[in-house]
Amino acid sequence: MPIPIPQSLEPLLRLDGITKSFGAHRAVDTVSLDLAQGEFFCLLGPSGCGKSTLLRLLAGFETPDAGMIRLGGEDLTGLPPHRRPVNMMFQSYALFPHMSVAQNLAYGLQGLGLSRSAIAERVEGLVRLVKLEGFERRRPDKLSGGQRQRVALARALAREPRLLLLDEPLGALDRALREETQGELRALQRRLGTGFVVVTHDPEEAMALADRIGVMDRGRLVQVGPPRELYERPASRFVAGLLGDVNLIAGLLGLADGGLRSVHTELGPVRALASEALAGAGPGDPVVVALRPERLRLGVGDNALSGTLVDTAYLGDRVRRRIRMADGTILCASASLLDEAGGPVVGDSVSLGFAPQAGWVLPA
Amino acid sequence: MRRGGPVLGRWLVRAPPVLWLGVFFLVPFAITVKISLSTPVTAQPPYRPVLDWSAGIAGWRAFFEGLELTNYAMLAADSLYWEATLSSLAYAAGATAILVLIGTPMALAMARASARTQPLLVALVVVPFWTSFLIRVYAWIAILKPEGLLNAALLKFGLLVQPLEILNTPLAVMIGLTYAYLPFLVLPLYAVMSRLDTALPEAAADLGASRSRIFFSITLPLAMPGLVAGALLCFIPMVGEFIIPDLLGGSETLMLGRMLWIEFFSNRDWPIASAVAVLLLILVVGPVVIFRGAEEQREEALR
Amino acid sequence: MTAFNRIALTAGLGFLYAPILVLIVYSFNDSRLVTVWGGFSTRWYGVLFGDGPLLASALVSLKVATLAAAIAVALGTLAALALDRHGRFTGRSVFTGLLYAPMVMPEVITGLSLLLLFVGLDVERGIPTIVIAHATFGTGFVAVVVGARLKGFDRSLEEAAADLGASPARVFLTVTLPLIAPSLAAGFLLAFTLSLDDLVIASFVSGPGATTLPMRLYSQVRLGVNPEINAASTLLIGAVSLVVLAASWLGARRGTTETV
Numbered sequence: 001m002p003i004p005i006p007q008s009l010e011p012l013l014r015l016d017g018i019t020k021s022f023g024a025h026r027a028v029d030t031v032s033l034d035l036a037q038g039e040f041f042c043l044l045g046p047s048g049c050g051k052s053t054l055l056r057l058l059a060g061f062e063t064p065d066a067g068m069i070r071l072g073g074e075d076l077t078g079l080p081p082h083r084r085p086v087n088m089m090f091q092s093y094a095l096f097p098h099m100s101v102a103q104n105l106a107y108g109l110q111g112l113g114l115s116r117s118a119i120a121e122r123v124e125g126l127v128r129l130v131k132l133e134g135f136e137r138r139r140p141d142k143l144s145g146g147q148r149q150r151v152a153l154a155r156a157l158a159r160e161p162r163l164l165l166l167d168e169p170l171g172a173l174d175r176a177l178r179e180e181t182q183g184e185l186r187a188l189q190r191r192l193g194t195g196f197v198v199v200t201h202d203p204e205e206a207m208a209l210a211d212r213i214g215v216m217d218r219g220r221l222v223q224v225g226p227p228r229e230l231y232e233r234p235a236s237r238f239v240a241g242l243l244g245d246v247n248l249i250a251g252l253l254g255l256a257d258g259g260l261r262s263v264h265t266e267l268g269p270v271r272a273l274a275s276e277a278l279a280g281a282g283p284g285d286p287v288v289v290a291l292r293p294e295r296l297r298l299g300v301g302d303n304a305l306s307g308t309l310v311d312t313a314y315l316g317d318r319v320r321r322r323i324r325m326a327d328g329t330i331l332c333a334s335a336s337l338l339d340e341a342g343g344p345v346v347g348d349s350v351s352l353g354f355a356p357q358a359g360w361v362l363p364a
Numbered sequence: 365m366r367r368g369g370p371v372l373g374r375w376l377v378r379a380p381p382v383l384w385l386g387v388f389f390l391v392p393f394a395i396t397v398k399i400s401l402s403t404p405v406t407a408q409p410p411y412r413p414v415l416d417w418s419a420g421i422a423g424w425r426a427f428f429e430g431l432e433l434t435n436y437a438m439l440a441a442d443s444l445y446w447e448a449t450l451s452s453l454a455y456a457a458g459a460t461a462i463l464v465l466i467g468t469p470m471a472l473a474m475a476r477a478s479a480r481t482q483p484l485l486v487a488l489v490v491v492p493f494w495t496s497f498l499i500r501v502y503a504w505i506a507i508l509k510p511e512g513l514l515n516a517a518l519l520k521f522g523l524l525v526q527p528l529e530i531l532n533t534p535l536a537v538m539i540g541l542t543y544a545y546l547p548f549l550v551l552p553l554y555a556v557m558s559r560l561d562t563a564l565p566e567a568a569a570d571l572g573a574s575r576s577r578i579f580f581s582i583t584l585p586l587a588m589p590g591l592v593a594g595a596l597l598c599f600i601p602m603v604g605e606f607i608i609p610d611l612l613g614g615s616e617t618l619m620l621g622r623m624l625w626i627e628f629f630s631n632r633d634w635p636i637a638s639a640v641a642v643l644l645l646i647l648v649v650g651p652v653v654i655f656r657g658a659e660e661q662r663e664e665a666l667r
Numbered sequence: 668m669t670a671f672n673r674i675a676l677t678a679g680l681g682f683l684y685a686p687i688l689v690l691i692v693y694s695f696n697d698s699r700l701v702t703v704w705g706g707f708s709t710r711w712y713g714v715l716f717g718d719g720p721l722l723a724s725a726l727v728s729l730k731v732a733t734l735a736a737a738i739a740v741a742l743g744t745l746a747a748l749a750l751d752r753h754g755r756f757t758g759r760s761v762f763t764g765l766l767y768a769p770m771v772m773p774e775v776i777t778g779l780s781l782l783l784l785f786v787g788l789d790v791e792r793g794i795p796t797i798v799i800a801h802a803t804f805g806t807g808f809v810a811v812v813v814g815a816r817l818k819g820f821d822r823s824l825e826e827a828a829a830d831l832g833a834s835p836a837r838v839f840l841t842v843t844l845p846l847i848a849p850s851l852a853a854g855f856l857l858a859f860t861l862s863l864d865d866l867v868i869a870s871f872v873s874g875p876g877a878t879t880l881p882m883r884l885y886s887q888v889r890l891g892v893n894p895e896i897n898a899a900s901t902l903l904i905g906a907v908s909l910v911v912l913a914a915s916w917l918g919a920r921r922g923t924t925e926t927v
Contacts, residue, residue, distance in 0.1 A: 396780040490911050492684070513689060600771040
């Protein structure tokens, strides 16, 4: 029996079976998704996976071949971009080069039936919001990259959209500025309570920003969940690899063992947690054990393995080691320098191990 | 990749230029072809048949029966037109070849100049390009005529005893063609050359290529779309050139553009003039098609 | 630049400018003869400004060029927009052919066939027919200049405007048009100059009372070198140089290197 959904829990955005093809290429393939009010959502995927097309479908620059887009219960599917209560921050910022900062910010406010003074007041508020006081009369080409980014953000917020779309919003910033801006973006989003959809190809950025991440691969939304779930419990090898470095140890599925599953690998038998994706799999089916480098530890313990150290890289806050196993595969282990004292040198035989809860068995 | 506005809006954008060019460019050609099949008469308009719209089908039939190929037969029988055709092509081809030889080093030198001087050099080539064609051709009369500056200078320095006859010779026509069309070759070629990745010749030099090998194996092949576009931009109008043969070539010069002009303005033989126009059109239609292809390639190269 | 580059450039520019310099220098020659230097004089400019028919034809040319360039800008901009924005529509190759062919077509063909059209339609020939003829071949040039600008145009600016609530008409008027305006101005100048320069087509399609400046100059030039024409040429060259210099100065200020 369906439980009636209270008004406040009705999703802000509902995508139902959205499909879009360009010629024979299916850019977005039957994507369905619900976004809650005030949610910060990231679309993550490699270039060409369809994430930008999905964003453009939401903004109205593309029309879906099939499916429906609803915002707060209202059907947006056939509306042109200028009639949608949705705004977008462009990857290139798309600041109008022939207008000043203030004129850029005012652009979306004209035509709303506001008085001249009301527009000026709103523009002033936006300038303060993104801390650009004193730059109102500058042209975009006289601003720094970070200032341009803030103008673009403020301009997209001017009409108080119910949903803000951001296409690689931090992609053009350098590393130091990017981390600072991530924090500001999150704080701003929490303050405004507007739903944000960010497109990015950078997993660290997605994890730093989002309440939930949607991973796209070849037009399909392959997994949706909070950052931690995606990182630690990916649904596929693709998602595992997309979110960070991962060791994949091939093997054949063994028997269930308590809450764990045993796997017969070339390196010996191991035990690890199994993904739900293996629900239908039986003993003997090919699988991989996914293991993050920071979970693979030197020393003897559970799931003992052994190999030869071939490379040590010092990375400042941690050290990364590459170990050649008996069958020739290379595993990568990363450890915090705080735990280190001495340690093996290249050419040494080393023992390795990982906790069964740290390994994650996936279909091959 | 947004699909453009609604169908009506698209037609509002496309229709005015299409209609204009259709009425004032395409239809006139059809009329020219038709008149080239007519007979000259002393009347207004000076050709027959004229379509009698009021006579219905019969009028149309009479009209088509009145059309003849006699003008083309005349062109074919008269060796003057054959010679004019061949010499038009020869002048255009020869001048284009000279232009390529002069213009390529110029464009290359412009593209290699420092970023600061390049706009100045472009402006220096553009000024003559924008200056009246007629005036630029006229300027050569004072230089080339028997009592002109060139002869005066050569006589003064004792290089000549007798003034040279240059004006009203094929040489004068060649000089005029080369001079007047040089910017048309240099500018498109420079546009492509200036956008070539400067690391490419450096990489070739690094791999041991000599200057000439770099030019022939790297720069020239990559600049080819610009060279082809520029060469055709000169060749096509030169085939039908009128002003240069008329002012510099004298009455003996055989070029189709001038023949057409004389048939039309002096002999008032509109049908023959039209037949010459059709002949000229047939000569340039091939190059025009190649030109369009080259332009598309050049636009790709400039992306 | 190597020595070879330097020589090629110097020789090429020398070739381009020598005849023009000769014209300018001899426009200030008191003597009527080219080979005789009769001392510096501005008397030919006086003669020029006393030449009523020549000045009248200059006025005709300016009128024709202004009108023709205005029409060419309107048609050429529409054509460039269609080519840039409408993708691969049916008849596109015919459309581009129609647009580009008048640019390279020998002028005698264009002139003769337009005249035959006007005769066939029994249109009285004069300034309007010359305007039509010049607008026809100017359109392609404008389309090329504006098209180049549109190609480099960041489409996301238009999308941003639409996203901020602007209707398609407002997007065009407030974003697209202001940003392509320099190319419209450049296209206008190009069409204007081409019209001002044309002798052949105008000779075919003009009628009594509509003598353009090149037609007047041509009828005098056929009679030989004439110091008054030198003076007129010098003024024209001066005007063109000013325009080109102003354009490249503006271009440099805008930080772009687009000329032509």
